[in-house]
Amino acid sequence: MDTAYLSTPHAVRSSEAKPLVCVRHVSKQFANGTLAVRDVNLHLGAGEFISLLGPSGCGKSTLLRMIAGLGAPSTGTIEWPTTSHDASGEPDRDLGFVFQDPTLMPWATALGNVMMPLTLKGVRKSQAQERAAEMLALVGLKGFEKSYPRELSGGMRMRVSIARGLVLRPKILLMDEPFAALDEITRHRLNDDLLELWWKERFTAVFVTHSVFESVYLSKRIVVMAARPGRVMADLDVDAPYPRDDLFRTSPEYAHLCRVVSGKLKEAIGS
Amino acid sequence: MSALPTPAPAHDGTDAEARPVFATEPRILGLPASAWPRLLAPIVIGVLALGLWEFLVRWKEIPPYVLPGPLLIGQTLIADWGTLSGSLWITLRITFMALAAAVIVGVALAVLFTQSKWLEMSLLPYAVILQVTPIVAIAPLIIIWAGDINLSLLICAWIVAFFPILSNTILGLNSADHNLINLFQLYGATRWQTLRHLKLPAALPYFLAGLKISGGLALIGAVVAEFVAGTGGSSSGLAYRILEAGYQLKIPRVFAALIMISLSGIAIFLATSWISHLLLRRWHESALKREN
Numbered sequence: 001m002d003t004a005y006l007s008t009p010h011a012v013r014s015s016e017a018k019p020l021v022c023v024r025h026v027s028k029q030f031a032n033g034t035l036a037v038r039d040v041n042l043h044l045g046a047g048e049f050i051s052l053l054g055p056s057g058c059g060k061s062t063l064l065r066m067i068a069g070l071g072a073p074s075t076g077t078i079e080w081p082t083t084s085h086d087a088s089g090e091p092d093r094d095l096g097f098v099f100q101d102p103t104l105m106p107w108a109t110a111l112g113n114v115m116m117p118l119t120l121k122g123v124r125k126s127q128a129q130e131r132a133a134e135m136l137a138l139v140g141l142k143g144f145e146k147s148y149p150r151e152l153s154g155g156m157r158m159r160v161s162i163a164r165g166l167v168l169r170p171k172i173l174l175m176d177e178p179f180a181a182l183d184e185i186t187r188h189r190l191n192d193d194l195l196e197l198w199w200k201e202r203f204t205a206v207f208v209t210h211s212v213f214e215s216v217y218l219s220k221r222i223v224v225m226a227a228r229p230g231r232v233m234a235d236l237d238v239d240a241p242y243p244r245d246d247l248f249r250t251s252p253e254y255a256h257l258c259r260v261v262s263g264k265l266k267e268a269i270g271s
Numbered sequence: 272m273s274a275l276p277t278p279a280p281a282h283d284g285t286d287a288e289a290r291p292v293f294a295t296e297p298r299i300l301g302l303p304a305s306a307w308p309r310l311l312a313p314i315v316i317g318v319l320a321l322g323l324w325e326f327l328v329r330w331k332e333i334p335p336y337v338l339p340g341p342l343l344i345g346q347t348l349i350a351d352w353g354t355l356s357g358s359l360w361i362t363l364r365i366t367f368m369a370l371a372a373a374v375i376v377g378v379a380l381a382v383l384f385t386q387s388k389w390l391e392m393s394l395l396p397y398a399v400i401l402q403v404t405p406i407v408a409i410a411p412l413i414i415i416w417a418g419d420i421n422l423s424l425l426i427c428a429w430i431v432a433f434f435p436i437l438s439n440t441i442l443g444l445n446s447a448d449h450n451l452i453n454l455f456q457l458y459g460a461t462r463w464q465t466l467r468h469l470k471l472p473a474a475l476p477y478f479l480a481g482l483k484i485s486g487g488l489a490l491i492g493a494v495v496a497e498f499v500a501g502t503g504g505s506s507s508g509l510a511y512r513i514l515e516a517g518y519q520l521k522i523p524r525v526f527a528a529l530i531m532i533s534l535s536g537i538a539i540f541l542a543t544s545w546i547s548h549l550l551l552r553r554w555h556e557s558a559l560k561r562e563n
Contacts, residue, residue, distance in 0.1 A: 070453050097457055103450040106554045107472045119468065120458040148554045168458075 018081050019043040020172055020204055021067060026076035028062055035229040036062040039076070042223065042232065044172070046082075049198055049205045051215035051222045053261070055269055059230020060208045064174050067206070069093050083171075096165030096203075098175040102157035104149040104164075110136060111145040114163045121168065135163040138200075140193060155186035162194070172204040179214070188249075191217055195244060212265060216257045217249060224261070226268035233268040236261065339523040344530065347523040355512060355524075359531050362493055362508035365421070366539070369428030370489040376429075377436030377485075378478065382466065385444040402434040406492060410499035424496045424508075431492030432485040439481030443474025476555050479547040486539040494532060 023042040029035050037059035044050060044067075052060040066073050069090075080091035096117075104113045111132050118128035133145055139159040149157055158178060165173050179187040195218060198205050209215050215222050216238060224234040240253055248254055297304050321341045327333070328340035335343055348355070380398070384391035410427050417423035447470050455465045497510035507515075509528045516524035551557060 065453075068457055070456065093457075095457070097454060099450045099454075101450065103448060103454065105451065105469070105472065107475070108554075116468065117458050120455065120460045120464055150554060150556075 022079040026073040038229040051219040054225030058225040058227040094171040096170040102161040139163045344526045348527040365493040373433035381440035427496030428492030432489035435484040436481040439477045443477025447473035486543045
């Protein structure tokens with residue numbers, strides 16, 4: 001098999017700088033006995049764009065939430081080697097989170113929603129407003145500061161949600177199938193803009209998706225997961241260079257990469 | 272590491288055009304055109320009914336101590352305005368004080384209950400008992416215990432009014448979006464911040480629904496309690512005027528007082544609806560007007 005663009009599994013690769021997050025032997029069993037995630041090992045390097053790809057029920061969202069600190073793993077540890085820890089040993093997780101739904105506060109304007117993390121961190125109002133407005137402009141929503149969520153389209157709401165996730169300039173942005181509910185055209189545009197943001201802002205992106213095409217288009221690295229129990233099946237590097245645009249989306253390399261990743265995903269589903 | 276081309280602004284096509292269209296209606300005399308039938312239809316029905324009533328009373332020669340006609344009731348309302356308006360003021364004062372107390376205690380208890388499951392488990396049953404016990408049955412006890420008649424009327428009206436606010440606000444505080452709660456958790460929000468920025472705003476529509484119900488109930492509570500108390504003297508509300516006029520067979524006056532109570536109830540309902548509309552119109556689905 002030709003692996004010009006898809007290199008060897010990640011673990012074998014010569015180690016770079018210290019990873020941002022180390023997931024070690026993490027399993028998660030829910031109270032009802034479901035084993036959502038089994039023995040996952042994963043290192044998230046600074047500046048990477050990583051997709052967690054898998055069928056529904058493979059525990060990719062659960063894994064993402066555990067990385068965010070929402071629900072502790074049943075066994076194993078999630079370490080943040082490069083961040084400071086508070087007195088109780090909790091790491092100062094410097095992250096933003098984008099849910100599958102925009103999850104905006106309907107009573108607050110777009111600006112108010114993006115300001116929320118700043119307000120909670122005790123940033124002065126005038127400063128928070130300025131920062132939030134900048135962030136809205138960055139996601140292409142200049143002029144919609146005073147709009148309420150219900151006055152915005154689905155794609156625009158998701159942009160507000162991404163702006164909120166990035167407003168504290170986190171080291172890592174976790175996204176849980178953020179574009180799954182959007183139409184194809186809006187999704188393509190948001191994919192492009194997300195890549196552009198990632199390129200500019202230099203955060204680490206972890207992107208949960210069940211779309212092979214989306215994951216190949218966006219990612220530096222794709223973690224393929226299998227379901228029941230959720231586990232990592234393959235860890236693939238996508239070596240196509242950035243910036244990526246429509247030219248890449250229609251190139252033979254892209255088609256080839258999608259075929260290879262689809263194959264891996266099929267293996268994962270069949271296993 | 273070449274720079275990416277700058278993206279076109281997002282609001283140039285698919286996205287912006289997919290935004291909901293908000294209907295703008297033509298206005299007649301300052302009111303939206305669609306509001307007029309809603310305003311006029313009940314008025315027309317009311318006028319027709321009153322006309323029929325007056326006609327029947329005159330045609331059948333029904334004596335005024337059995338059923339007075341609307342014209343006679345109107346005359347009585349004007350003639351007795353001095354006494355009646357004084358009583359109206361007393362009843363309304365108790366109503367509004369009871370409603371204010373219901374709002375304060377209801378919201379405070381709801382907040383306490385959502386902060387501590389233990390408090391809710393131990394106290395909510397008693398709030399329910401208070402709610403389901405007929406106020407007519409406990410009013411005499413309250414009057415004996417409280418000593419002061421105005422205070423006992425206030426307590427009775429408050430008991431009737433406070434439960435809808437309590438139970439609606441509890442529901443509202445617990446119905447904040449779960450992902451938003453997670454997000455607040457992620458950003459290390461304190462309990463107070465979560466309450467102030469997330470739970471209270473999420474509870475607002477529910478609280479307002481409770482307020483609409485409680486506004487009417489406070490008035491009913493005030494009137495019912497006064498019926499039971501049967502107070503006399505200078506500080507007597509509308510219920511006492513009804514009792515008094517009934518004994519004296521001044522039936523037109525009974526009707527006049529009844530009308531004042533009904534109109535007060537309608538005014539309270541309109542006022543609470545208006546407050547609700549003002550607070551929710553920008554964001555809540557209930558105030559959303561969309562073109563299909």
